[in-house]
Structure formats: structure tokens, C-alpha cells
Amino acid sequence: MKISTRGQYGVRAMIVLAQHEAEGPMSIKVIAAKQGLSHSYLEQLLAPLRRAGLVRSVRGPVGGYHLAARPEEITVGDILRVLEGPLAPVECVEEPSQGLCDYESACPARTVWAKIRDSVQEVVDSISLKDLVESSGQVEG
Amino acid sequence: MKISTRGQYGVRAMIVLAQHEAEGPMSIKVIAAKQGLSHSYLEQLLAPLRRAGLVRSVRGPVGGYHLAARPEEITVGDILRVLEGPLAPVECVEEPSQGLCDYESACPARTVWAKIRDSVQEVVDSISLKDLVESSGQVEG
DNA sequence: GATAAAACCGAGTGTATTTGTCGGGTTTAG
DNA sequence: CTAAACCCGACAAATACACTCGGTTTTATC
Numbered sequence: 417m418k419i420s421t422r423g424q425y426g427v428r429a430m431i432v433l434a435q436h437e438a439e440g441p442m443s444i445k446v447i448a449a450k451q452g453l454s455h456s457y458l459e460q461l462l463a464p465l466r467r468a469g470l471v472r473s474v475r476g477p478v479g480g481y482h483l484a485a486r487p488e489e490i491t492v493g494d495i496l497r498v499l500e501g502p503l504a505p506v507e508c509v510e511e512p513s514q515g516l517c518d519y520e521s522a523c524p525a526r527t528v529w530a531k532i533r534d535s536v537q538e539v540v541d542s543i544s545l546k547d548l549v550e551s552s553g554q555v556e557g
Numbered sequence: 558m559k560i561s562t563r564g565q566y567g568v569r570a571m572i573v574l575a576q577h578e579a580e581g582p583m584s585i586k587v588i589a590a591k592q593g594l595s596h597s598y599l600e601q602l603l604a605p606l607r608r609a610g611l612v613r614s615v616r617g618p619v620g621g622y623h624l625a626a627r628p629e630e631i632t633v634g635d636i637l638r639v640l641e642g643p644l645a646p647v648e649c650v651e652e653p654s655q656g657l658c659d660y661e662s663a664c665p666a667r668t669v670w671a672k673i674r675d676s677v678q679e680v681v682d683s684i685s686l687k688d689l690v691e692s693s694g695q696v697e698g
Numbered sequence: 699g700a701t702a703a704a705a706c707c708g709a710g711t712g713t714a715t716t717t718g719t720c721g722g723g724t725t726t727a728g
Numbered sequence: 729c730t731a732a733a734c735c736c737g738a739c740a741a742a743t744a745c746a747c748t749c750g751g752t753t754t755t756a757t758c
Contacts, residue, residue, distance in 0.1 A: 417646060418646060418647065419647055422745085443703085443704065457746070462705090463707080466706095473706085475704065476704060478703080478704080480704075496558075501558075503558055506565055528568065528633050532677055532680050551668060552663055582733095598718055600734075600735080614733090616727090617726030618726070618730095
């Protein structure tokens with residue numbers, strides 16, 4: 417039941433972008449330094465986020481990344497789905513619907529997994545980047 | 558964000574034990590057959606469940622396992638904590654308290670992880686084996 | 699136009715975890 | 729005494745994770 421570093425770092429990077437939204441594009445180098453992350457690895461996370469339309473990139477010198485929408489329009493769920501895949505604790509309750517367990521059609525355990533899934537989704541979909549930037553005292557740096 | 562097969566199989570095995578509670582100890586062989594699991598692997602899951610006091614074993618011929626408490630007293634959370642470890646999406650929000658992130662003391666992302674943790678725990682701690690046995694049509698077999 | 703900073707891309711790599719298997723030992727009912 | 733069951737530790741294949749590396753393309757600035 418762990419979120420991998422992809423999801424963790426991705427959320428942290430997006431928070432940084434939200435915090436410095438007004439300052440124009442921010443380079444991978446700067447984001448990585450602010451969060452103590454590897455440049456190359458962070459690069460691998462921003463690529464899918466860009467393809468998913470959550471951030472936009474500007475190439476060339478003084479380029480970098482900025483949010484593709486306002487902070488209140490981007491949720492933690494959006495980020496985690498891109499970097500972690502389906503937010504379901506087991507395959508058989510992924511959406512769009514995976515098949516039932518092959519062993520028996522009425523699987524009592526399945527209801528548990530579905531409830532966990534719904535519960536997690538409700539949490540992450542209800543938290544926007546704006547919420548996170550506001551709740552934290554504005555971080556300097 | 559996945560639950561490993563340990564947790565999945567463990568919950569399924571415990572449901573089987575709850576369903577046949579009245580019939581005396583059930584052997585690993587029978588449980589494994591009912592759920593289509595490997596005998597050896599299931600054996601590895603029942604050992605920690607026994608040490609944690611969730612099941613009791615009876616040795617010798619016609620031995621096997623049975624629940625150590627009534628189905629309404631054993632929750633899915635109890636089972637998952639034994640087989641999956643702490644029910645926290647990232648280390649820094651595990652209980653008893655792990656240290657904060659080493660990078661900055663005020664980590665906005667941390668509040669997200671804590672909410673996910675609480676949400677998952679509330680779900681799994683509120684579902685007992687009794688709930689699962691009742692909700693499913695009584696499975697024959 | 700040259701330079702350099704930055705995004706972009708794909709492949710590769712070492713480690714850790716997962717998901718089991720296997721073999722042997724111990725307990726115990728019949 | 730023996731078979732059935734639990735008990736224990738080693739081991740192995742497969743997968744996922746967490747990066748690293750080298751090179752290409754784009755583009756502001758000198």
C-alpha cells in the first residue's frame with residue numbers, strides 16, 4: 417500500500433510549480449534543487465505530466481515548466497493517476513472495469529477493495545494544488 | 558498503490574475461515590483449494606496471522622486453523638496490518654511517528670499522505686469479517 | 699551565426715521486493 | 729507408528745523500482 421517515489425516526487429514538484437506560478441517557467445534544475453531531487457529522474461516524471469496536459473513546457477534558455485491550468489483546477493488525483501496508474505488497490509477493481517476474480521463470481525473481498533479505492537479517490541480528487549499552497553505557510557526559497 | 562498478494566490472499570483466507578467458523582479447524586489444504594491458492598504460500602501467510610493472535614492452529618490429523626475471535630471482532634485492517642505492514646501510503650506518515658521529510662520541516666505534500674492514510678484506515682477498520690460473510694450470499698463449497 | 703541553456707528522448711542498470719517453491723523438522727490424533 | 733498437519737528457513741525467478749547516461753533538438757542571448 418505504498419505510493420512510489422514517482423507519485424511522491426511528482427506531487428512535490430507540482431506544489432513547487434504552484435507556489436511560484438507567477439514567476440514564469442521554472443527549470444527542472446531549479447525544481448530539483450528546491451526539493452532535493454535528481455535532475456534526470458525528475459525529468460522522467462515531468463514528461464508524462466506534460467503529455468497528460470497538466471504542465472506545459474517552454475524550450476530553450478530561460479525555459480522550463482509551468483502549470484497548464486490554475487492551481488485550483490489541478491488535483492492530487494490528477495497527478496497520481498498519471499504517475500502511479502489507476503488508483504485501485506487491486507487490479508480487479510480498476511476502472512474501466514477489469515474482469516472479476518477468475519475463481520468465483522461473488523468475491524466478498526472485492527467489496528473491500530472497491531471501498532478502499534473509492535475512499536482514496538475521494539480524498540485525492542478533493543485536494544487541489546491551491547489547497548496545498550494555501551494551507552502551507554508560503555514556503556520561501 | 559497496490560495491496561500485495563499477501564494482503565489479498567490473507568483477507569480471502571480469513572473470509573473462508575469466517576464462513577465455516579462452526580465446523581471446527583480447517584486445514585491449509587482445504588482453504589487453499591477453496592481459494593485456488595498455493596498450499597506453501599498460504600502457509601506462509603497464516604503463520605504471522607497466528608503469531609498476531611488473529612487465528613489459532615490445531616496440530617495433528619484433523620487439525621487446521623480457526624479464528625481466534627468472533628468474526629465481528631476481527632477487521633480487515635487487523636489482517637492487512639499483519640500482512641502488509643503499516644497502512645500508510647508513504648513512510649513519513651507511518652504510526653508510530655516516523656520523522657518528517659529530511660528536506661523541509663513544513664511539507665505540504667505530507668498532509669495529503671496523512672489524509673489518504675486516515676481514509677484507508679477508517680475503511681478497513683470499519684469492515685469486520687462478519688460484515689463480509691453476511692453481505693455475500695452464503696458461498697457454498 | 700556561435701554559444702550555451704534548457705527541454706526532449708530512449709535505452710540501460712543495479713537493487714530491492716514480490717511471489718512464490720522446496721525440503722526437511724516437529725507435533726499429535728488415531 | 730504413521731500420516732496429517734503445522735513449522736521453519738533457504739532459495740530462485742520475475743517483476744518493479746529508482747535512478748543514470750548519452751545524445752538530440754530548440755531557442756534566447758552575445
